[in-house]
Amino acid sequence: MDADVWNEHVARGYDESSTHMYEATVLDPAVDFLARRAGRGPALEFAIGTGRVALPLSRRGIAVAGLEKSEPMARELRKKPGAEEIAVTIGDMAETRAPGEFSLVYVVYNAITCLLSQDKQVACFRNAARHLEPGGRFVIECFIPELQRLPPGETARPFHVGEHHLGFDTFDLANQRLVSHHYRIVDGKADTFLSPHRFVWPSELDLMAKLAGMALSERWADWKETPFTSSSTSHVSVWRKPLEDSSSD
Template sequence: MVDQQQLWDEEAAQSYDTPGTGMFSPEVLGPTIEVLKGLADGGRAVEFAIGTGRVAIPLAESGVEVAGIELSRAMVARLREKVGEDRIPVVLGDMATASAGEDFALAYLVFNTISNLLTQDEQVECFKNAARHLRPGGCFVIELWVPQLCALPPGHGGTVEVSEPGYILVDTVDVLHQRVVSHHFHFEADVDGGRQADVFRTPHRYIWPSELDLMARLAGFHLESRWADWSRAAFTAESRSHVSVYRLG
């Protein structure tokens, strides 16, 4: 069993933010906030696995009342360096079971975080927990990658997903249990001109879109929209990720 508190520790929390670049770039956050604000439609929003507030803070700044659930104390501490409890209240706990209240218009999970729940049962419970938070007709939004098993060479159990100066991402896959471990290698030049690597590993349980839709139905949701990304681009057989909007009731 993975200890998520140990995985998402103080070191991980302090290095998580990349202001202005990557998933913190305006090109990523702008469309994300636009979609979520529109779906909240004047109501309150709750973010499952709120982390350091990458999405919650700009969503709150846009005028949406936001609360959160987060398992990692270190991630919440980093969030608190940026915004107080009075602005964005956070419940410390598991997103599959913890409660931040009721009568929300919107619940959301971004950047693949539902896959941090490592069993199908836990992922189903996450949907049920979202339903408990929402008012009738509320939305649950999930951003998730599409498994790329077709990219696995015959006889190999992993793929290089990213290769750029200073960083390599390798995913190893257990297709029997729908598990992926992402190995993040960060390189820095040492004093002798060589390269030293720091490795950070994150386990996931991948979910096919059709499986996700069935989980939603078990919790009383139906699929309202599915896009390839936050710009609402069409989801196709070639899409590597999706943003899925589920409506309660």
Template sequence: MNAPEDYFGEPVAEHYDESSADMFEPELLDATAGLLAGLAGRGRALEFAVGTGRVALPLAERGVEVHGIDLSRAMVSRLRAKPGGDAIGVTIGDIVTTRVEGTFSLVYLVFNTIMNLTTQEAQVDCFRNAAAHLAPGGCFLVEVGVPDLRRLPPGQNVVPFHVGEETLGFDVYDTATQAMSSHHVRVAGGRGEYRAIPFRYVWPAELDLMARIAGLRLRDRWEGWSRQPFTAESRHHVSVWEKPAE
């Protein structure tokens, strides 16, 4: 497998927290950290793609020992600069092959990051990597969106997700391959910036099969962090798979 490309270098890391401000809402983070802390119990938690510590820091504040894996040194440097950031152990590497010493009661991957792995093979291997880190009875949690294909009329392959005075964002889908890409346009100081990030969208049922391949079984699926029921109208889900106890 080719080494993954880091799409979250300094230019992205510099504005990441600002551009994701809605994900830092205290109510959301409280619900997120509360659910994760309950799953971790008295054990350790491992965050795949820990980034700037948006979730790891409030989880650690609840008394959970948190370790992270991340490919981007620029993102991790932002984590380190925050209060409590030095207490989060971080291993630089990808979430498909990188191993951390010891076992964990919880491994988690949030904010659509499973889709940053652009092949089915890589996504399956991510589940296998999570399972390898889990102690028996431990859980792997993934937060990801449900593919937005219902918004695509025949002949269209583009869905805008943000239109503002200074920023524009849209997703491009290839329904034959499940490949997609998110495109971001930002205008600042009279100058335009453009970046595109590739993804592979994935269905809940497909994730369940990946989990089964990795030796995990579905335990819970909710629409969001407040454990709302997952329905046919849900546009996101938080799913938990469990490693069988010995």
């Protein structure tokens, strides 16, 4: 993730700008899902941010650690109650190694797309596999780009229009890139935030997992385990690292 994007200004306002993601109907199913897959833990969150998911997961009694490239985002996490229980390593989720071995590694809220090349995304899968114990799980929550809704020649599509916020994505289809544009009115003043992404299809992620020595074990449309179909606009996918070969003992 680009530190120039996730800077001090963005970090300070991140939780307020993402209040809908903290609603119980959104957050609780995610934490429930991850807690079941973590088992006894520990769990590692790539791109832990300000701890939206890590903190409630930690409160379930699961030891949680995190990787975060943005120092400002990590500082916002450290201000929160319970953050002292979470060890955060500063670094890129594609290459940085956190101490320990984990039953679960997870990436939520489309963060895999913040890695802007296929090579980086493949490296993220390999890094996840390095952190996992045998039989451990790697979970990703990610959107599926609604390219079918783009008329020929059109490159922009709104995703939210509200009284104080306008959001739209601009697409570069040839390079699997998009830029999310956020325009907010705060105290009568306009605030702008642009974040670049490399969108990626579930089948491409499955190949990345295979390259990292993992295999798909589950795919759902959301954290509530709604069946995944061709019309799903998001997915929650789980890949597993194989158990050690007993014949080598």
